Amino acid sequence: MKRTLVVGVDGSPESRAAADWAAREALRRDRRLRVIHAWLWQPLEVPIVHHRDSEASRAQDIVREVEAELTHRHPELALTAEVLQDAPVPALLRAAKEAEMLALGTRGHGVIAGFLLGSYGQQLIAAAECPVVSVRARDGGPVTGPDEGEVVVGQQGGVEESAEVLGFAFAAAAVRDVPLRAVRAWTLPPVYGYSPGSMWIADQLGGLEPYEKAALEQALEPWRLRYPEVEVIEQVERGSGGHVLLSAASDAQLVVVGRRVRESSVGARVGSVAHAVLHHAVCPVAVVPHP
Known part of the structure; x- marks a missing residue:
């Protein structure tokens, strides 16, 4: 039986809301949470500063920050966090094959940028083999709403x-x-x-x-x-x-x-x-x- 929940993060408040929701869901279901930031080095053919090392460092920072937040908020949570060096959609679709559930934030950047308009997130929702949960942040913060209601x-x-x-x-x-x-x-x-x-x-x-x-x-x-x-x-x-x-x-x-x-x-x-x-x-x- 699959006993892992996966959440894709990109550093945005929306993806942090998804991570917090996924953490609470993992605790409810007694599951392990896997936090993933998918990042692939792609030099831009434009005259701007764009260094591989700084981008790689930022990717690691995103994962560490989310891991620290979730560990502080949910100390009993079984958690792993990692950077996958691949494009977001294939990386998360592969992770979803081994997961019970995949969580994404709405209106984020990178992995989940504007999925309501039909980009990466909608591709994931349409193609993932497991259930996909979209989570919307409230007031730009990590609060996803109360845990009551039907x-x-x-x-x-x-x-x-x-x-x-x-x-x-x-x-x-x-x-x-x-x-x-x-x-x-x-x-x-x-x-x-x-x-x-x-x-x-x-x-x-x-x-x-x-x-x-x-x-x-x-x-x-x-x-x-x-x-x-x-x-x-x-x-x-x-x-x-x-x-x-x-x-x-x-x-x-x-x-x-x-x-x-x-x-x-x-x-x-x-x-x-x-x-x-x-x-x-x-x-x-x-x-x-x-x-």
């Missing part, structure tokens, strides 16, 4: 399709001893939207919402049995997945969404629901890959 998970599809996502969410709620809010959003198929006769037939059959509720209950059943201590709140609501999930997660401490593992003509993708939540959720967001 864990909220978006459930889509059937039992097997949502198993990885629900498993991660139940485990997160269990180690926090907080309720889990399971949210399933649904919309009318086009035929119902444009056909009053089809809507009448759906009403005679009890409406579409009961089917969505039954699908959610069926997906939750095996995880309720595995985590009987977790209080589950079911929420089925008509609307777009992103809007419904963001509304439900307004006071959450963690939101969990899925990412289907598939390649498109433009490479790996995050998915529309995960994309919306990553852009707008205030709390940390876990993106869990699933078949």
Whole structure:
């Protein structure tokens, strides 16, 4: 069983927030934390001072500073910290292969610069083999929000399709001893939207919402049995997945969404629901890959 959490740092307040969140999560789950700063010497063809030794020294300083902060704040934490001499995306993707979880900060520099706009961080979220958690700093500092509030998970599809996502969410709620809010959003198929006769037939059959509720209950059943201590709140609501999930997660401490593992003509993708939540959720967001 993988028993290591990985966090990518670059010296920014956002990455330090991610490191602090990952440290607390490692303690909750009784895991080791691996702090990584990926750095590759690439001389610039511009007339500025750019020395390899000074850049290498700065990379080591970043790791030492984060390690010192986490050790001081969480003395019981099992921690390793290192500089990897490689480009950020391949370095962290390799680390993610051996990790239970990868944490990243938002709006950082270097490794995670502007991932909400589609650079390194989004590549990592779209391609990592393990769940990736994006953490947003508050007021430019390392505080990531209070450790109360529900864990909220978006459930889509059937039992097997949502198993990885629900498993991660139940485990997160269990180690926090907080309720889990399971949210399933649904919309009318086009035929119902444009056909009053089809809507009448759906009403005679009890409406579409009961089917969505039954699908959610069926997906939750095996995880309720595995985590009987977790209080589950079911929420089925008509609307777009992103809007419904963001509304439900307004006071959450963690939101969990899925990412289907598939390649498109433009490479790996995050998915529309995960994309919306990553852009707008205030709390940390876990993106869990699933078949």
